Amino acid sequence: MGDATRMTVGDRRRWMAAVAAGGAVAAATSKASPPREPGRLPPRDMNPHEALEFLQAGNARFVAGKSAAPNRDIERLREVAPRQAPFAAFLGCADSRVPIEIVFDQGFGDLFVTRIAGNVAATENIASLEFATHVLGAKVLYVLGHTSCGAVSAAAKAEPVPGQISALFQLIRPAVRAAKGDENVAIQENVRLQAQTLVEASTVISALVAAGKVLVAGGIFDLQTGKVEPVEIG
Numbered sequence: 001m002g003d004a005t006r007m008t009v010g011d012r013r014r015w016m017a018a019v020a021a022g023g024a025v026a027a028a029t030s031k032a033s034p035p036r037e038p039g040r041l042p043p044r045d046m047n048p049h050e051a052l053e054f055l056q057a058g059n060a061r062f063v064a065g066k067s068a069a070p071n072r073d074i075e076r077l078r079e080v081a082p083r084q085a086p087f088a089a090f091l092g093c094a095d096s097r098v099p100i101e102i103v104f105d106q107g108f109g110d111l112f113v114t115r116i117a118g119n120v121a122a123t124e125n126i127a128s129l130e131f132a133t134h135v136l137g138a139k140v141l142y143v144l145g146h147t148s149c150g151a152v153s154a155a156a157k158a159e160p161v162p163g164q165i166s167a168l169f170q171l172i173r174p175a176v177r178a179a180k181g182d183e184n185v186a187i188q189e190n191v192r193l194q195a196q197t198l199v200e201a202s203t204v205i206s207a208l209v210a211a212g213k214v215l216v217a218g219g220i221f222d223l224q225t226g227k228v229e230p231v232e233i234g
């Protein structure tokens with residue numbers, strides 16, 4: 001069957017609206033794919049590398065001021081309400097300036113996001129990301145740090161802090177030590193360290209990676225430019 005049969009209800013409505021407006025008559029009569037806004041719906045048959053490229057394209061749109069803000073309407077919510085199948089899962093910092101769906105120009109049902117100060121791979125985050133990949137089928141496991149990360153700089157300062165804040169520090173300090181006093185390097189090392197922990201501490205995730213079903217990736221979100229710079233995961 002053709003592409004039209006795979007359209008969601010939301011797709012079909014938009015397509016019909018476009019046809020009614022005269023913008024897609026040629027596509028409709030030639031049975032070509034319906035017009036699709038940039039990044040509107042992630043292809044369901046993406047492999048992990050294509051899924052990563054799809055994310056990077058979303059960040060490029062955001063940086064260029066051309067966000068499509070896809071999948072953010074009530075129709076999309078209704079579409080994914082019965083079942084979710086996010087194509088990527090995240091371990092990101094809880095920082096208010098790093099909202100992951102906006103950074104990568106995605107919407108409802110696209111990303112499974114865990115956020116925690118310092119994007120540390122704590123046990124409960126690992127469990128959540130095992131669920132995202134093993135059960136829900138996310139193809140990319142992305143660790144996202146960011147410039148000016150308060151959790152990393154606080155871990156580096158090692159000053160007394162109230163409550164349970166210092167619980168984060170022990171997970172970040174190996175990265176701080178490896179960076180030898182350079183805060184930007186510490187942020188990169190922290191992304192590498194947490195990504196490695198995700199794989200090494202989880203037999204579920206390491207098996208998916210070994211089978212080529214999940215790609216582990218990392219990046220640093222620049223608060224000045226909005227760009228995510230990739231970090232090579234060792």
Ligand SMILES: [Zn+2]
Nearest residue numbers: 093095149150
């Ligand atoms: Zn942070």
